[in-house]
Amino acid sequence: MLKDKTLGIYVHIPFCIRKCNYCDFPSYPGLDAIFRDYTRAVCREIETVASKHSDMTVDTIFFGGGTPSVLPADCISDIMNSLSANFEISEDAEISIEINPGTITGEKAEAYRKIGFNRASIGLQSASNNLLRFMGRIHTEEMFEECVKLLKGSGFHNINADVIFGVPTQTMEDWQETVELVLEKGVTHVSAYSLKIEEGTPWHELNERGKLPAVDEDLEREMYYWVIKKLKDAGFRHYEISNFAKPGFECRHNLKYWTNRPYLGFGSAAHSYIDDVRYSNEENPCEYIGRIAEGVLPVASSEYIGAEEKLSERFILGLRLVEGVSLKDLEREFGSEALKKYDETIRMLVGKNLLCFENDMLRLTSLGLDFANQVWAEFLM
Ligand code: SF4
Structure with a gap:
């Protein structure tokens, strides 16, 4: 098979304002003091790695986290400038940023468009403020509405909303209101995930002690069937087990993961898959910065993927x-x-x-x- 000459790029921003009760992602609150060092380290990693892949054209870029929108817009801009200076990026590249509704301002939304982002992914999770509080989220339903308004006002037409079902204490009405809200706000993509209680999270600990309200499995399944039908009726295509898009708005970056196409990840905990090797970076942001400062690649593990495994x-x-x-x-x-x-x-x-x-x-x-x-x-x- 001919080598795929297109490349996806993922940039991990490992910072959050507060840790949500169910989250096991490699993200950390209270690290504002290292924002600038981290940005410089990511730019340096990009400069070091890019020259090995000069024959490839980048057609998707995804800033995820964590919460990329907690990082000052000029840091995001520095990273994007480094990508533009070191890679060939196609003119119609899909360039996404994840946004927490509690961290957006009009200036940031404008800045993101100027930097070149053309897709925004908002972590709404639920339209119920009680549920949001219980989950440890920092935003409210009203903040989500404001966030969509600011993004649309700045020229974003391709907007995803992340929503979660199967959350302890969540009712069918909560779920329906959440999905109805995202439809009413005119998003073009919905990621609907079923909540998993992951080890190492406050909710896992509560669950172990029998203190977390149980989730009715039948209700959880009903929520899934309901969202499939609701979004289908609203003109969305169910294209991946948890993802729905208006025609032409499928997430091109995530499709690369599901079809085993090459991608490079920059930043702490970022994963890469290229030339039949899958590798991941050092998870701890401070260690990551330290490794880059020493002039070594921050790779924590790597594995060759042979034909059978592929x-x-x-x-x-x-x-x-x-x-x-x-x-x-x-x-x-x-x-x-x-x-x-x-x-x-x-x-x-x-x-x-x-x-x-x-x-x-x-x-x-x-x-x-x-x-x-x-x-x-x-x-x-
Ligand atoms: S905002 Fe997202 S990444 Fe940050 S703690 Fe909450 S769920 Fe995790």
């Missing part, structure tokens, strides 16, 4: 997409012998009505959407 990943990631994976494409890339190894697994999952074929695409059935974790597990090497 094929297994192509199934697992590709089956996140509602349209599924093309067996013809996989056969062209990996050969029919390699693919044969999965014949039995596919037959078994089709027999259980968890997978089905549509033309040459293998995809999850609606029952399969409910048992996606079990389906993916069958494709593990």
Whole structure:
């Protein structure tokens, strides 16, 4: 297969105002003192890595976190300038920034457009202020409304809202109001995630002590079916297990992850996948800055992805997409012998009505959407 010459870039901003009760992302509050050192370190990492990939064109950039919008806009601008100076970026590149509604101002929204962002992703999570407080979020529903207004006023037309269901104490009405709010505000993309209680979070600890209200699994599933129908009726395409977009507004950057395309990650805890190697950076932002200052790459772990593993990943990631994976494409890339190894697994999952074929695409059935974790597990090497 010809080498993919397009590249996605992820920049991790590991700062938050406060840690939410359910969050296990590599993000930290109270590190304002290192904002500038961190920015300089990221720019230096970009300068060091870019020359190895001068044959590639960047067509997606994603600033995620953490909360990129807590970093002063001039720091974001410095990082973007460094990317522009060191990479070839295509004119129609999708350039996204994640925004916490509690951290946005009109000046920041204007600055983001000037810097070149053309897609904004807002972490709304819920329209219920009680639930937001309980989750430890810093914003309110009103702040979300103001955030959308500021972004639209600054010229953003491509806006995502992140929303969460299956939250302890959340009712069906809370959920419906949340989804109805994002529709009313005219976003073009919705990421609807089911909450997982992750180890190391305050909610995990509460749960272990039996102090976190339980989530009714049937209600959680009902919320999922409801959002699928609601967004479909509103003209959104359900294109990935948790993602919905108005036609043409699918997140091109995230599609790279689900189709195993190359991407580079900059900043602490950022992951990269390029030339069949997957690697991740030092998680702690101070250690990350220290490693860069010493003139060493801040890589914490790396792994070569051989053909067998790559094929297994192509199934697992590709089956996140509602349209599924093309067996013809996989056969062209990996050969029919390699693919044969999965014949039995596919037959078994089709027999259980968890997978089905549509033309040459293998995809999850609606029952399969409910048992996606079990389906993916069958494709593990
Ligand atoms: S704002 Fe996002 S990244 Fe920051 S603590 Fe909350 S959930 Fe985690």
